[in-house]
Amino acid sequence: MYQKVVLAIAFSPRMEALIAEARKLIGIFDGELVLIHVGTKTAELEAQLEEILARHCGDVRKIRTIWKEGKPAKTILKTCEEEKADLLVLGALKKEGLLTYYVGSVARKVIRKSKCSVLTLIDPKLEGTHFSKVVINGTELEITPKVIKKGLKFCQAEQASQVHILNEIKMYGFQMATAGEGSETEVANTRRKLVQDEIQYVQNILEKLDQTNLKVNIKVTAGKWAVELVRFCESIEADLLIMGDEQGLTFIDRLFPHDLEGILEELPCNLLIVK
Numbered sequence: 175m176y177q178k179v180v181l182a183i184a185f186s187p188r189m190e191a192l193i194a195e196a197r198k199l200i201g202i203f204d205g206e207l208v209l210i211h212v213g214t215k216t217a218e219l220e221a222q223l224e225e226i227l228a229r230h231c232g233d234v235r236k237i238r239t240i241w242k243e244g245k246p247a248k249t250i251l252k253t254c255e256e257e258k259a260d261l262l263v264l265g266a267l268k269k270e271g272l273l274t275y276y277v278g279s280v281a282r283k284v285i286r287k288s289k290c291s292v293l294t295l296i297d298p299k300l301e302g303t304h305f306s307k308v309v310i311n312g313t314e315l316e317i318t319p320k321v322i323k324k325g326l327k328f329c330q331a332e333q334a335s336q337v338h339i340l341n342e343i344k345m346y347g348f349q350m351a352t353a354g355e356g357s358e359t360e361v362a363n364t365r366r367k368l369v370q371d372e373i374q375y376v377q378n379i380l381e382k383l384d385q386t387n388l389k390v391n392i393k394v395t396a397g398k399w400a401v402e403l404v405r406f407c408e409s410i411e412a413d414l415l416i417m418g419d420e421q422g423l424t425f426i427d428r429l430f431p432h433d434l435e436g437i438l439e440e441l442p443c444n445l446l447i448v449k
Contacts, residue, residue, distance in 0.1 A: 175327050176261040176291070177205045182250045182284070184211070185219060188265050191298035194230045196263050197237075198302035199293075202331045207237045208257050212249045215241035230300075247283035259290045266294045266441065282438055285447060291324075294445045303444065305332045305414040309407050312339040312376045312392070313399060317418035319379050321448045325416040326383055326390075328446065337388050339380075340406055341372040343396040369394045400437050407442035416446045 181196040183189050193209070200207045209223075223239065231237050240257075242249050254262050266281040285292050295303065310325040312318060322339065329337050343365070372394045380390065395402045407415050417437065437445065 175324070175331065176203045178208065178257060178259050179203075179205055179261045179263060180208045180210060180250075180254050180257060180259040180290075181263045182212075182246075183209050183223075184213075185222065186265075188298055190226050190230070191300050192263065192265050192295065193226055194300050195295055195298045195302055197230050199261070199263070200236060205236070205260075207231075208253075208259070209237065209239040210250060210253050211239070211241050212244060212246045213241075214243065246280045247287070250280075250284050251287055251289075254288060254290055262288055262290055262292045264292060264294050265298060266296055266445075285438065288447075289449060291449050292445075292447045294441065294447070296441050296444055303413065305329070305444070306334055307336045307410055307412045308332075308334045308338070308414045308416060309403070309410070309412045309443075310337065310339045311403060311415070311417040312341040312379075314341070314372070314375055315418060317448070321416060321418035322376070322379050323383055324448045325446075326385060326388060328416065329388055330384070330386065334388065336410070337390045338406070338410065338412075339376050339390065339392050340403060341376055341392065341394050342399050342402065343368050343372060343394060403437060404440065404442045412443045414444045414446060415442060416448065418448045 176199065179196055179200055181192060183192065196207050196209075199205070211219075211223075227237060240253060242253065250262070253259075262284065264281050264284060281294065285294065297303075305328075308325070308329050310322055312322060326337070373392050376392045393406070395406065403415065403417075406412075415437070
């Protein structure tokens with residue numbers, strides 16, 4: 175699934191945990207790991223990195239390190255393209271301040287512009303994170319069948335115990351359908367039909383996919399979509415949220431956020447973005 179994983183590293187307190195997390199991933203997917211550090215290569219840093227790799231990576235033949243100088247976001251993105259990466263792994267903060275939100279951190283720039291899938295870890299662990307409770311965005315978009323397919327494969331590899339696919343009632347459709355005069359029963363029936371339509375949309379996708387060893391729950395909600403996703407992830411204490419990204423985001427998107435940008439504003443948990 176993810177044969178080539180790229181991990182962007184900085185020599186920060188969380189670097190060792192991020193390397194341990196990436197090593198766990200390539201073990202699951204039998205892949206190759208490429209580490210990239212944007213900055214000056216020194217003998218001291220190289221020795222520090224080798225020491226960490228020796229602790230966490232038994233087979234260093236599947237691990238390469240690339241040292242480059244330049245603008246961090248641009249360099250990371252270019253390297254991912256050159257390496258034909260399947261997955262980019264990043265560390266990120268759970269919540270960024272207002273200034274950082276509008277100016278944009280390296281992680282946010284990379285997430286928005288990456289051409290490969292991105293796994294963002296907010297709390298990397300030395301023992302590796304077990305993604306047990308996973309939420310998949312199932313709202314009706316062109317990319318959603320791919321997101322659900324990739325999401326289920328990831329959950330199977332991780333042996334997730336709970337998989338929730340969250341879809342939404344299109345509120346404009348509900349409002350249009352109940353705009354005329356009607357009894358409470360008629361309005362309730364209309365809402366029930368809309369919910370069933372959204373459940374059926376997901377079920378039609380699932381029928382074509384392998385759900386072996388997974389407990390999949392379909393849930394339908396209404397309201398501001400990004401808010402509902404965050405709220406649901408927090409309510410079940412999700413380990414991972416899986417979403418799709420169909421377009422690059424511009425500065426205007428950041429002023430008028432859509433779903434993905436709303437999620438990035440305050441990450442509820444680790445985030446896998448399928449591209």
